[in-house]
Amino acid sequence: MSSVLEMLWVEKYRPRSLDDIVDQKHVVERLKQFVKQRNMPHLLFAGPPGTGKTTAAHALAHDLFGENYRQYMLELNASDERGINVIREKVKEFARSRTPPEIPFKIVLLDEADNMTSDAQQALRRLMELYSSVTRFILIANYPSKIIDPIQSRCAFFRFQPLSKQDVIERLRYIAENEGVDYEEEALDAIYEISEGDMRKAINVLQAASYLGKVTVDAVYRVVGMAKPREVREMLATALKGDFTAARSLLRKIMIEYGMSGEDVARQIHRELFSTELKMPEELRVLAADYLGEVHYRLVEGSDDDIQLSAFLAWLTMMSRKLEV
Numbered sequence: 001m002s003s004v005l006e007m008l009w010v011e012k013y014r015p016r017s018l019d020d021i022v023d024q025k026h027v028v029e030r031l032k033q034f035v036k037q038r039n040m041p042h043l044l045f046a047g048p049p050g051t052g053k054t055t056a057a058h059a060l061a062h063d064l065f066g067e068n069y070r071q072y073m074l075e076l077n078a079s080d081e082r083g084i085n086v087i088r089e090k091v092k093e094f095a096r097s098r099t100p101p102e103i104p105f106k107i108v109l110l111d112e113a114d115n116m117t118s119d120a121q122q123a124l125r126r127l128m129e130l131y132s133s134v135t136r137f138i139l140i141a142n143y144p145s146k147i148i149d150p151i152q153s154r155c156a157f158f159r160f161q162p163l164s165k166q167d168v169i170e171r172l173r174y175i176a177e178n179e180g181v182d183y184e185e186e187a188l189d190a191i192y193e194i195s196e197g198d199m200r201k202a203i204n205v206l207q208a209a210s211y212l213g214k215v216t217v218d219a220v221y222r223v224v225g226m227a228k229p230r231e232v233r234e235m236l237a238t239a240l241k242g243d244f245t246a247a248r249s250l251l252r253k254i255m256i257e258y259g260m261s262g263e264d265v266a267r268q269i270h271r272e273l274f275s276t277e278l279k280m281p282e283e284l285r286v287l288a289a290d291y292l293g294e295v296h297y298r299l300v301e302g303s304d305d306d307i308q309l310s311a312f313l314a315w316l317t318m319m320s321r322k323l324e325v
């Protein structure tokens with residue numbers, strides 16, 4: 001079995017070259033053109049977490065500059081750097097450093113660019129112009145709408161999509177086999193459902209679950225601290241059938257066995273309310289979602305988990321009787 005001290009699998013299995021990136025075909029094809037032309041404009045990478053934005057930036061630099069690409073790349077995080085002045089100084093110094101032998105520019109990678117204020121972004125835009133003869137910027141953002149127009153119009157835009165189920169599962173299978181991890185196929189499905197196409201999350205869950213032994217559906221839900229949807233669904237279905245006592249004992253079981261907080265359970269109920277698996281009249285779904293919002297608010301404010309969630313189940317039981325579900 002794996003040792004806790006070993007490397008994080010997200011790093012170990014981070015693609016080094018553009019050819020190794022999973023999915024994101026449209027992005028990868030366009031980036032390969034830049035490698036071929038040995039030139040590129042400023043780039044803006046946008047999309048949800050864990051879909052390969054940082055990886056693609058590194059892979060592009062790797063394919064352009066070779067194994068030692070890091071000396072030609074300045075990596076900054078807009079949230080860590082104390083303001084645009086620090087960024088300016090670092091870029092200025094970097095621009096003065098050696099350029100690669102066959103390519104006339106170096107790369108500045110700026111992560112979380114959408115966290116910058118619009119004033120800071122204006123200053124960044126000037127910086128991009130000032131050093132455009134020797135640098136190209138790659139800006140990374142989760143929300144491209146937060147990037148000011150003058151920057152957007154100076155960058156080629158790349159949208160990263162959540163990874164497909166098939167690609168995530170294939171990658172997980174590859175990693176599990178390479179690491180000698182024993183797993184259930186259904187566990188990989190469960191990991192995908194939890195990850196929602198975020199490969200970083202998927203790999204991290206796989207690694208954490210592997211420390212418990214065989215990667216089973218149970219192990220997966222245990223490490224993410226979520227009750228298995230089936231059990232939460234069963235609790236709701238029991239209340240909908242009118243059996244409050246049984247629904248409440250399921251609630252206790254979920255909270256004790258999985259060590260979940262009331263807020264986690266509320267969040268999980270929320271997911272279930274909108275899943276097609278749970279059969280209930282639309283009217284009740286709407287009312288339940290509304291009431292759950294209130295319960296969640298009270299929990300965040302520090303109300304007692306058991307009292308609030310039991311109240312929700314009691315309400316659901318009564319409503320289902322009233323509506324004759």
Ligand SMILES: Nc1ncnc2c1ncn2[C@@H]1O[C@H](COP(=O)(O)OP(=O)(O)OP(=O)(O)O)[C@@H](O)[C@H]1O
Pocket residue numbers: 009010011013014015020021022023024047048049050051052053054055056142163199200201203
């Ligand atoms: N398309 C992909 N192909 C293969 N592995 C991927 C892909 N996307 C993400 N990964 C895996 O997930 C890890 C995190 O990816 P990466 O840092 O590129 O995400 P990101 O999109 O930059 O996320 P964030 O917005 O949170 O910075 C990588 O180290 C890699 O192991």
